[in-house]
Amino acid sequence: MIRHAFLVCLMFAASLAPAARAAELPSLAEAAGRYAISSGSIIAFRVDQVGGGGIRGRFGKFSGTFNLKAGDLAHSTVNFDLKPESVSTGQDRVDAFLRSGAVFDSGHFDTISFRSDRVEQTGQDSARITGTLTAKGRSASESFDVKLTAWSGRRIAFNVSGRIFRSRYAMDVGTPIYSNVVQFDMTIEGRRG
Amino acid sequence: MRRPVHRFDLLTIILHWLIAILILGLIALGVVMTRPSIDPVLQFSLFQWHKSLGMLALLFAVVRFVYSVIWVRVRPVGGMKPFEHLLAKITHGILLALTILVPLAGWLIASVSPLEIPTFAFNLIVVPHLPVPKSDAAEIWWVTAHAVLAYSTLALVFLHSSASLYHHYWRRDDVLTRMLNRERRLIEPSAKEPTS
Ligand code: HEM
Ligand code: HEM
Numbered sequence: 394m395i396r397h398a399f400l401v402c403l404m405f406a407a408s409l410a411p412a413a414r415a416a417e418l419p420s421l422a423e424a425a426g427r428y429a430i431s432s433g434s435i436i437a438f439r440v441d442q443v444g445g446g447g448i449r450g451r452f453g454k455f456s457g458t459f460n461l462k463a464g465d466l467a468h469s470t471v472n473f474d475l476k477p478e479s480v481s482t483g484q485d486r487v488d489a490f491l492r493s494g495a496v497f498d499s500g501h502f503d504t505i506s507f508r509s510d511r512v513e514q515t516g517q518d519s520a521r522i523t524g525t526l527t528a529k530g531r532s533a534s535e536s537f538d539v540k541l542t543a544w545s546g547r548r549i550a551f552n553v554s555g556r557i558f559r560s561r562y563a564m565d566v567g568t569p570i571y572s573n574v575v576q577f578d579m580t581i582e583g584r585r586g
Numbered sequence: 587m588r589r590p591v592h593r594f595d596l597l598t599i600i601l602h603w604l605i606a607i608l609i610l611g612l613i614a615l616g617v618v619m620t621r622p623s624i625d626p627v628l629q630f631s632l633f634q635w636h637k638s639l640g641m642l643a644l645l646f647a648v649v650r651f652v653y654s655v656i657w658v659r660v661r662p663v664g665g666m667k668p669f670e671h672l673l674a675k676i677t678h679g680i681l682l683a684l685t686i687l688v689p690l691a692g693w694l695i696a697s698v699s700p701l702e703i704p705t706f707a708f709n710l711i712v713v714p715h716l717p718v719p720k721s722d723a724a725e726i727w728w729v730t731a732h733a734v735l736a737y738s739t740l741a742l743v744f745l746h747s748s749a750s751l752y753h754h755y756w757r758r759d760d761v762l763t764r765m766l767n768r769e770r771r772l773i774e775p776s777a778k779e780p781t782s
Contacts, residue, residue, distance in 0.1 A: 444704045569709055
């Protein structure tokens with residue numbers, strides 16, 4: 394009896410799921426507009442280390458905007474700045490090392506910036522953004538994969554992931570003990586501005 | 587097994603000097619790399635070199651320890667008083683123990699540190715951390731223990747090598763030469779004063 398009720402629930406949930414999913418996807422026209430990246434966003438990263446594990450951290454201070462263009466997604470733009478001194482890994486000594494001249498040199502280079510150059514749609518709810526990342530006085534072209542995760546009219550959220558080579562920014566101290574690749578896994582939340 | 591002989595075998599001699607060079611180098615490296623003013627990139631790299639070479643020293647020291655205990659027993663060089671021989675034996679025993687304890691304490695620093703920085707010896711082999719609880723307090727304790735043991739080793743090595751130089755230049759006996767060379771150069775213990 395209980396089992397039967399459970400099955401019915403499951404089937405009901407299953408039948409609802411695709412509808413809920415479709416409802417979540419706004420049309421581009423609906424979503425078009427300018428957004429400010431809110432402080433509810435999470436800028437998390439990970440650097441693997443040999444033998445397993447690694448360093449996980451976040452940046453607490455950042456700001457940015459994006460502009461979704463209706464009918465012209467490719468010309469949508471993203472500007473993002475973060476303050477490397479706001480890094481936190483849960484280990485004060487690691488944070489101090491990351492801020493030092495060995496890595497970010499945040500005393501001399503207080504901002505890491507990303508300016509998009511182009512956006513390609515890669516799926517119904519996903520895109521790839523390519524742009525210029527500038528850190529520690531060096532610039533390189535980088536790409537991030539973006540996936541829509543939430544939409545509520547005023548608020549839009551994406552999961553943004555990307556792999557950045559530290560060596561391009563003279564930050565490759567500690568390789569090969571620590572991977573040269575920084576894996577970003579971010580939640581970017583925009584509010585209509 | 588431990589047949590008393592008059593000279594050291596080649597393995598004992600090679601290990602003695604290899605370990606001596608490694609340890610003196612590691613102490614110098616330890617001093618330089620912990621200077622507060624050091625560039626952090628250089629510091630990171632020197633720490634890793636220190637850990638790699640330290641692990642190598644530990645490996646050699648364990649081999650040498652086992653080998654010394656089961657195999658090496660040399661007769662005192664002629665002309666040594668029993669208490670001199672006893673003193674030398676005690677010093678050698680402590681040195682033998684320190685060559686293992688110092689790198690072991692270093693390994694414990696790496697193992698108890700909450701930073702969990704891997705020991706990737708020569709970027710080739712991951713040396714696992716010892717299974718010990720991690721804390722900042724334990725790290726500070728082992729850093730101190732490692733430093734005290736290392737500098738005590740240095741002090742003892744100073745005595746030990748001064749003694750060998752004393753034997754060589756004042757007593758003019760075979761103490762130093764038999765650790766340098768397998769062929770016994772029979773400089774007879776001098777009853778006579780050294781001519782100088
Ligand atoms: C015979 C081998 C070794 C010798 C003679 C040696 C000697 C030293 C010395 C003299 C210092 C500086 C101490 C100070 O002034 O504070 C030092 C620091 C250090 N050693 Fe070693 N060491 C040896 C092996 C190792 C090994 C095997 C490891 C780790 C795998 C290690 C890890 C360290 C670390 C992490 C420090 C820095 C401690 C700090 O944070 O200040 N050492 N060592
Ligand atoms: C870290 C440095 C050193 C350590 C740990 C060390 C340790 C030892 C030990 C344990 C022995 C006993 C024989 C054995 O079991 O191998 C020994 C013998 C000897 N060491 Fe060293 N030693 C060091 C550096 C030196 C230096 C710098 C000199 C000379 C300048 C020296 C000269 C000798 C001599 C001559 C002997 C032979 C003593 C005999 O004939 O009984 N050692 N050393």
